[in-house]
Amino acid sequence: xxxxxxxxxxxxxxxxxxxxxxxxxxxxxxxxxxxxxxxxxxxxxxxxxxxxxxxxxxxxxxxxxxxxxxxxxxxxxxxxxxxxxxxxxxxxxxxxxxxxxxxxxxxxxxxxxxxxxxxxxxxxxxxxxxxxxxxxxxxxxxxxxxxxxxxxxxxxxxxxxxxxxxxxxxxxxxxxxxxxxxxxxxxxxxxxxxxxxxxxxxxxxxxxxxxxxxxxxxxxxxxxxxxxxxxxxxxxxxxxxxxxxxxxxxxxxxxxxxxxxxxxxxxxxxxxxxxxxxxxxxxxxxxxxxxxxxxxxxxxxxxxxxxxxxxxxxxxxxxxxxxxxx
Amino acid sequence: xxxxxxxxxxxxxxxxxxxxxxxxxxxxxxxxxxxxxxxxxxxxxxxxxxxxxxxxxxxxxxxxxxxxxxxxxxxxxxxxxxxxxxxxxxxxxxxxxxxxxxxxxxxxxxxxxxxxxxxxxxxxxxxxxxxxxxxxxxxxxxxxxxxxxxxxxxxxxxxxxxxxxxxxxxxxxxxxxxxxxxxxxxxxxxxxxxxxxxxxxxxxxxxxxxxxxxxxxxxxxxxxxxxxxxxxxxxxxxxxxxxxxxxxxxxxxxx
Numbered sequence: 001x002x003x004x005x006x007x008x009x010x011x012x013x014x015x016x017x018x019x020x021x022x023x024x025x026x027x028x029x030x031x032x033x034x035x036x037x038x039x040x041x042x043x044x045x046x047x048x049x050x051x052x053x054x055x056x057x058x059x060x061x062x063x064x065x066x067x068x069x070x071x072x073x074x075x076x077x078x079x080x081x082x083x084x085x086x087x088x089x090x091x092x093x094x095x096x097x098x099x100x101x102x103x104x105x106x107x108x109x110x111x112x113x114x115x116x117x118x119x120x121x122x123x124x125x126x127x128x129x130x131x132x133x134x135x136x137x138x139x140x141x142x143x144x145x146x147x148x149x150x151x152x153x154x155x156x157x158x159x160x161x162x163x164x165x166x167x168x169x170x171x172x173x174x175x176x177x178x179x180x181x182x183x184x185x186x187x188x189x190x191x192x193x194x195x196x197x198x199x200x201x202x203x204x205x206x207x208x209x210x211x212x213x214x215x216x217x218x219x220x221x222x223x224x225x226x227x228x229x230x231x232x233x234x235x236x237x238x239x240x241x242x243x244x245x246x247x248x249x250x251x252x253x254x255x256x257x258x259x260x261x262x263x264x265x266x267x268x269x270x271x272x273x274x275x276x277x278x279x280x281x282x283x284x285x286x287x288x289x290x291x292x293x294x295x296x297x298x299x300x301x302x303x304x305x306x307x308x309x310x311x312x313x314x315x316x317x318x319x320x321x322x323x324x325x326x
Numbered sequence: 327x328x329x330x331x332x333x334x335x336x337x338x339x340x341x342x343x344x345x346x347x348x349x350x351x352x353x354x355x356x357x358x359x360x361x362x363x364x365x366x367x368x369x370x371x372x373x374x375x376x377x378x379x380x381x382x383x384x385x386x387x388x389x390x391x392x393x394x395x396x397x398x399x400x401x402x403x404x405x406x407x408x409x410x411x412x413x414x415x416x417x418x419x420x421x422x423x424x425x426x427x428x429x430x431x432x433x434x435x436x437x438x439x440x441x442x443x444x445x446x447x448x449x450x451x452x453x454x455x456x457x458x459x460x461x462x463x464x465x466x467x468x469x470x471x472x473x474x475x476x477x478x479x480x481x482x483x484x485x486x487x488x489x490x491x492x493x494x495x496x497x498x499x500x501x502x503x504x505x506x507x508x509x510x511x512x513x514x515x516x517x518x519x520x521x522x523x524x525x526x527x528x529x530x531x532x533x534x535x536x537x538x539x540x541x542x543x544x545x546x547x548x549x550x551x552x553x554x555x556x557x558x559x560x561x562x563x564x565x566x567x568x569x570x571x572x573x574x575x576x577x578x579x580x581x
Contacts, residue, residue: 211433215426219413227402227430272417275435
């Protein structure tokens with residue numbers, strides 16, 4: 001049986017890595033505007049520049065973001081024992097959005113440059129960690145308290161975002177709306193490097209804790225009785241999840257649905273064991289968002305569909321079918 | 327000294343204590359039944375021994391080690407706890423649930439060959455071999471209870487704490503359970519069971535801890551601790567001891 005599980009985990013891992021790799025290799029070649037592949041092969045402008053500086057970084061950003069959101073979603077579902085938990089459940093996405101929206105609304109010049117918005121979004125996500133840790137010092141917290149706190153943070157941040165939005169001028173209001181729609185844009189390779197520095201170690205930690213997520217999904221009483229320090233692990237999971245969600249949200253804006261639908265979809269296929277489900281969710285989530293982003297920028301080209309719309313329209317019906325077909 | 331409790335007490339926040347000044351010592355393997363009316367503090371006492379709750383006052387130690395000074399995994403190698411309420415909707419198989427008992431020995435990604443051998447042993451002892459591949463959620467309440475007990479056995483702790491383990495069991499399985507407790511005692515375990523089945527506790531345990539309104543009002547062998555007049559004071563119904571033809575004695579109650 002041990003061999004069976006190992007074999008299944010290795011197979012699922014290999015398949016999801018292949019899926020992520022194939023989408024990452026193929027999708028940069030697909031686009032709304034035609035591409036001269038001969039020029040591309042000869043590395044001639046403008047096709048080579050478009051490929052190298054726009055499509056490849058965009059694909060890599062989708063890969064990293066999808067992996068982070070889907071992995072964090074799977075972990076939160078175990079940690080909070082809530083099937084509807086998403087990367088947004090703990091208020092991180094809303095707080096990062098509030099940070100970004102504040103930067104756009106209050107930046108002295110009309111066009112807040114992107115590093116400022118990213119930094120402000122990161123500060124928003126970090127503020128949630130500081131707030132929750134301060135509350136955690138004051139009294140014992142459980143995953144349930146964490147979830148309710150997240151709902152409250154979501155509500156408060158959304159209210160302040162609406163207030164700032166309503167007070168902003170037309171230009172800034174448009175910028176706020178655009179940021180809140182979320183989306184995958186081309187970024188510099190250094191940004192991708194920094195994102196990878198945050199996402200890869202956090203994902204490795206999540207995977208190493210897979211057996212603990214399994215036992216935590218039985219409930220805290222059972223997990224405590226099996227030697228798991230639930231308070232410590234919940235706190236660590238919260239911080240790691242915040243790093244994953246905060247860093248990606250800072251760069252892409254809020255992208256919904258990936259963290260909910262991909263883990264659930266894969267759970268139906270590979271089962272509930274986090275040793276199999278987590279790697280599948282991380283690589284599968286990456287592949288899923290790359291495909292959704294490619295569809296977003298090609299299906300109505302030259303108009304781009306927000307990637308959150310594509311994730312919902314593509315994943316939603318398939319998820320419902322899977323749910324009812326089994 | 328296998329287990330020692332000194333002045334153990336617990337209260338929720340600033341409310342009146344639900345358990346106070348509970349002291350007892352157990353020197354060797356035994357089957358101990360904790361009995362008492364609803365709200366007497368039985369499950370709270372078990373939770374304190376399992377480290378699920380932090381005592382408001384007093385200390386407890388297993389094999390000379392104070393539980394409040396141990397890391398959680400160290401504690402769970404000494405004490406295996408099966409609580410009264412566990413979510414019944416977990417999506418794992420019987421084998422996977424039983425293997426959670428090996429978590430205190432390390433959380434590497436996969437279980438070792440030894441872990442699987444101990445799982446097999448636990449499945450055999452609880453007569454669950456035929457259920458090994460079944461989903462936990464598809465089992466009856468009694469079968470689920472046996473799976474949780476198997477996980478506790480797989481934990482290889484010298485002290486087993488079981489909160490109403492026979493609550494969902496039919497008479498045959500209740501009898502088998504108490505036989506298993508006797509076997510575990512022979513193999514060096516201390517089994518502490520919270521139960522409302524006073525008659526079974528009287529027949530099968532070595533010692534009774536009778537709790538009433540948070541206090542340990544009797545601690546001794548069943549014939550001594552379950553004295554009818556004391557039981558009537560605690561439970562507010564008359565109790566009777568009966569002698570059987572084969573020399574066995576039975577405890578009944580009722581107006």
